[in-house]
Amino acid sequence: MSKRIETKNVRKPKRRGCLAAFAVVAAALLLFVIGGLWYVDARWGAIASAPAVSLSPVPGTDRVIYAAVDPGRAAAAIGAVVESWAGRSIPSWVVEMALPHALYGALGTDYDSGRIALRFLLNERRLGPVIASVLSGLDIPGRYSAIDWKPAGVALERRGVITLEGGAPMEPEAREAVWYSWNQSLKRSPLELEGGHAFEIVADNRSGGAYLAVASLLEAFDYELNEDEQKISLSSLKFVVEARASIDLLDNGAAAIALSLEIAPEAVERVGVVNLKVGIDEGFQTWTADLDDTHGIALTGASAWKENVIEWRYRLERAADVARLAIEGKL
Numbered sequence: 001m002s003k004r005i006e007t008k009n010v011r012k013p014k015r016r017g018c019l020a021a022f023a024v025v026a027a028a029l030l031l032f033v034i035g036g037l038w039y040v041d042a043r044w045g046a047i048a049s050a051p052a053v054s055l056s057p058v059p060g061t062d063r064v065i066y067a068a069v070d071p072g073r074a075a076a077a078i079g080a081v082v083e084s085w086a087g088r089s090i091p092s093w094v095v096e097m098a099l100p101h102a103l104y105g106a107l108g109t110d111y112d113s114g115r116i117a118l119r120f121l122l123n124e125r126r127l128g129p130v131i132a133s134v135l136s137g138l139d140i141p142g143r144y145s146a147i148d149w150k151p152a153g154v155a156l157e158r159r160g161v162i163t164l165e166g167g168a169p170m171e172p173e174a175r176e177a178v179w180y181s182w183n184q185s186l187k188r189s190p191l192e193l194e195g196g197h198a199f200e201i202v203a204d205n206r207s208g209g210a211y212l213a214v215a216s217l218l219e220a221f222d223y224e225l226n227e228d229e230q231k232i233s234l235s236s237l238k239f240v241v242e243a244r245a246s247i248d249l250l251d252n253g254a255a256a257i258a259l260s261l262e263i264a265p266e267a268v269e270r271v272g273v274v275n276l277k278v279g280i281d282e283g284f285q286t287w288t289a290d291l292d293d294t295h296g297i298a299l300t301g302a303s304a305w306k307e308n309v310i311e312w313r314y315r316l317e318r319a320a321d322v323a324r325l326a327i328e329g330k331l
Helices: 002-044 071-086 092-098 128-137 172-181 209-220 227-237 271-295 319-327
Strands: 062-069 102-110 115-123 155-158 161-169 199-204 240-249 255-263 299-306 309-316
Touching: 062 209, 071 092, 071 240, 071 319, 102 209, 115 209, 128 155, 128 161, 161 209, 172 209, 199 209, 209 227, 209 240, 227 271, 255 271, 271 299, 271 309, 271 319
Parallel strands: none
Antiparallel strands: 062 102, 062 199, 102 115, 115 161, 155 161, 199 240, 240 255, 255 309, 299 309
16 A cells, blocks of 8 residues: 555656646747747738728818728629639638728818829738838839829838828819819818728819819829810819719629719709710710620619709629729720
């Protein structure tokens, strides 16, 4: 009996020593893994998700055009396009983890400096340093040198915030037309996005700002409207209060396209407004015919008046294919 007890007493320290050694090794491995993950996240932002942010107006300007892309609402379509390029299946969770929270763009007017301001914000979720490096390599300022970009170019300001900012002079004739055709005495809060769309854009033309911003960009890129086009655009757009457009992805792979123009109530029967509606209707008809004839893709819908708002509602089949063709420059 005593021998058994003595044997047990001898083996216990050995077992405890093994457990202690195992605990030390496990702790060291755990610290190594945690340290490695911390390094990977600090260097490439690949582990933790960056916070969601929104785009604030450019300081000193009146924001007149505001757009947003929510990639999460188009994850399935984006995944299909990526798989088509990669030639292999990619798990949906990988695509969703890599997608940014949002992409924002804004145009603002600054009458004091006589310029329009552009600001883009990519609210990345992960891999911010990698994305910023790739975008910098695309040399966007060099490709679009008509815009006076800030020297920083594509900048990773902080986790989740990748920006690109620039500006261009106001087009003189458009600025003068806006001054005489719109009421400049009122200062209004900027229009906001509705939210909940894969893509959305709102143009604030209550004081002619959206018209001036677009005209100035056309001038910057040396796209000149002839005299008739200038008269038509001014006579039509001076009655538009605001414009909104959105795209939503449907479960069956189609997309819902919506466009609305709010017209000043007293101008709904003006010739310029009638011409504007007819022009957009014809644009949709041409696009419908081109998609069907060239790619066999259906686009169906119509326009209608709703009090003083003109609404266009269309359904686009095979949205992922259309996106891929657009990226490849085949539309």
